[in-house]
Amino acid sequence: MTPRRLAASLAFVAFVAAAPSLAQDAPPLAERTAQTDLPLEGPRAATHIEHASLSISVDPATRSIAGRVLHKVIATADTAQLQFDLDPRYRIAEIEVEDVPVPAADWRNPDGLLTIDLPRAMRAGESALVSIVYDGTPHVAANPPWDGGFTWATAPGGEPWIATSIQGEGCDMFWPCIDHSAHRSASLDLLVTVPDGLVAAGNGRLVGEYDNRNGSRTFHWQARDPSNYGIALQIGPYELAERSYASRYGNEIPLMFWHLPGHGEEAERLLGELADQIAFFEETVGPYPFGDEKAGVAETPHLGMEHQTINAYGNQFRRDPLGYDWLLAHEFAHEWFANQLTHATLNHMWLHEGIGTWMQPLYLGWARGEMFYDAAMWENRKAILSRVPLVPPDSEHPDYGDAEAGWGTDIYYKGAWVMHTLRTLVGDEVLFPALTEMTYGTTDPLPGTIRPVNRTTDDFRRILEAHGAPDLRWFFDAYFYQAALPRLEVVQDGSTLALSWQTPSSLAFAMPVEVRVGDEVVTVPMPGGRGSVELPDAQTSWQADPRNRILMQDDAIDAWRTAERRR
Numbered sequence: 019m020t021p022r023r024l025a026a027s028l029a030f031v032a033f034v035a036a037a038p039s040l041a042q043d044a045p046p047l048a049e050r051t052a053q054t055d056l057p058l059e060g061p062r063a064a065t066h067i068e069h070a071s072l073s074i075s076v077d078p079a080t081r082s083i084a085g086r087v088l089h090k091v092i093a094t095a096d097t098a099q100l101q102f103d104l105d106p107r108y109r110i111a112e113i114e115v116e117d118v119p120v121p122a123a124d125w126r127n128p129d130g131l132l133t134i135d136l137p138r139a140m141r142a143g144e145s146a147l148v149s150i151v152y153d154g155t156p157h158v159a160a161n162p163p164w165d166g167g168f169t170w171a172t173a174p175g176g177e178p179w180i181a182t183s184i185q186g187e188g189c190d191m192f193w194p195c196i197d198h199s200a201h202r203s204a205s206l207d208l209l210v211t212v213p214d215g216l217v218a219a220g221n222g223r224l225v226g227e228y229d230n231r232n233g234s235r236t237f238h239w240q241a242r243d244p245s246n247y248g249i250a251l252q253i254g255p256y257e258l259a260e261r262s263y264a265s266r267y268g269n270e271i272p273l274m275f276w277h278l279p280g281h282g283e284e285a286e287r288l289l290g291e292l293a294d295q296i297a298f299f300e301e302t303v304g305p306y307p308f309g310d311e312k313a314g315v316a317e318t319p320h321l322g323m324e325h326q327t328i329n330a331y332g333n334q335f336r337r338d339p340l341g342y343d344w345l346l347a348h349e350f351a352h353e354w355f356a357n358q359l360t361h362a363t364l365n366h367m368w369l370h371e372g373i374g375t376w377m378q379p380l381y382l383g384w385a386r387g388e389m390f391y392d393a394a395m396w397e398n399r400k401a402i403l404s405r406v407p408l409v410p411p412d413s414e415h416p417d418y419g420d421a422e423a424g425w426g427t428d429i430y431y432k433g434a435w436v437m438h439t440l441r442t443l444v445g446d447e448v449l450f451p452a453l454t455e456m457t458y459g460t461t462d463p464l465p466g467t468i469r470p471v472n473r474t475t476d477d478f479r480r481i482l483e484a485h486g487a488p489d490l491r492w493f494f495d496a497y498f499y500q501a502a503l504p505r506l507e508v509v510q511d512g513s514t515l516a517l518s519w520q521t522p523s524s525l526a527f528a529m530p531v532e533v534r535v536g537d538e539v540v541t542v543p544m545p546g547g548r549g550s551v552e553l554p555d556a557q558t559s560w561q562a563d564p565r566n567r568i569l570m571q572d573d574a575i576d577a578w579r580t581a582e583r584r585r
């Protein structure tokens with residue numbers, strides 16, 4: 019962005035027109051806006067927003083916003099139109115392409131797909147600056163952070179306390195964007211104007227704070243490689259707790275927590291936890307991906323969300339006998355598994371939630387010991403439903419809110435248990451280097467050279483195999499593409515135990531099984547899904563999978579769940 023354009027943006031946000039009055043009967047969310055990751059096709063697939071500039075003025079009194087984006091758009095194919103996703107509830111006041119106003123007859127947004135007829139067609143490789151001025155009353159989140167939109171809350175001191183959370187619906191809930199997880203701008207300017215006394219805690223680095231001398235202030239943030247749904251507005255009467263973290267990679271990482279007044283001590287405590295988690299992640303996976311910006315947290319009126327470098331935190335500083343704040347740890351894991359490694363399409367969301375969730379027990383084991391790992395894994399195990407495949411086909415658009423299907427819980431808990439099982443199969447010497455390559459695109463990531471990657475589930479399989487894992491198609495098919503969990507059958511005939519795996523997969527499930535025989539543990543190979551072990555005599559006691567290393571169907575857990583559902 020040139021200085022001239024920045025000045026224009028600032029002038030705009032400082033003198034927004036009177037906002038529309040508070041809508042009494044807000045329209046329902048348009049069908050298109052309610053969805054995210056709709057297939058990239060047509061003009062939307064022919065362009066890339068290389069640099070996104072979003073100036074947004076937030077008026078808590080009328081619960082409205084007035085915004086202007088100034089996007090640097092690059093044509094990736096010849097195109098006569100531009101298309102952006104934008105909630106059609108917003109009034110579009112003006113569109114300019116390269117400073118030339120586009121006649122109102124040449125753009126339309128009836129359903130959330132804003133289409134602009136270009137004054138002159140763009141050829142592949144050409145770029146253009148596109149300005150869109152809009153305003154309106156954003157959709158209010160019914161149940162944030164799971165149902166997306168704006169949360170207009172009041173802090174204990176009476177001040178406005180505002181947050182966006184849009185993961186399920188996408189960026190088009192409050193700005194014109196390309197609402198697809200494979201789309202990411204290289205850089206973002208985010209200018210948020212709020213009434214005096216409030217602070218807008220944003221993505222990336224704070225590069226300016228301006229007193230507009232009209233009762234408002236503008237906070238100017240700059241971020242690189244922002245994930246679409248990681249861009250957020252988080253506004254309140256914030257105070258800041260901060261410290262610096264010396265990374266094992268030699269860089270210094272600012273740790274910053276914007277908290278409500280009176281929560282300074284608690285925020286300081288959580289900054290200590292954040293530092294400990296960075297130490298764990300950097301030892302286990304690789305560098306904190308955004309160390310050149312910050313590790314940031316903002317206290318929010320909803321529970322939490324992995325907003326990039328400014329995680330939403332709403333767990334109210336609750337104490338946990340596990341000795342950590344699970345919400346803080348969960349959202350922070352997403353800096354690696356969501357913001358750095360982003361699913362290529364929505365159906366691979368377990369990569370964010372499952373690997374991220376597994377990082378919590380793994381961290382607990384690292385920080386507190388095996389009992390804490392096992393305790394957290396047991397909680398995860400009880401929550402697994404496995405009624406639908408964890409990864410639906412690419413052609414399907416999973417509804418993660420479908421409680422009956424249970425995707426919305428399985429992507430967390432089954433995902434974590436698949437990682438636990440995978441570790442048993444391939445060993446740490448394969449799993450962790452593969453996880454590093456999966457996350458960064460290299461096994462040797464260094465701060466300053468890290469760019470985000472988009473991944474599918476099958477990418478993970480290929481990377482594991484390249485790192486020395488055996489052919490894993492049977493493992494991936496059984497756990498990701500089939501609904502039912504593998505079931506282990508063990509039949510004793512005299513002193514012989516015959517083991518066999520049952521799965522709906524057409525590929526034999528070849529997961530080796532540890533068996534305790536008396537007071538010894540042996541590993542039984544299961545080629546073709548079958549194996550056997552000879553006991554010293556028929557009376558010797560035995561137990562399959564004595565360390566509970568394999569995710570498998572379990573009669574007792576199923577019976578308990580059935581009974582719980584009936585109650």
Ligand SMILES: [Zn+2]
Binds near residue numbers: 348352371374
């Ligand atoms: Zn999550």
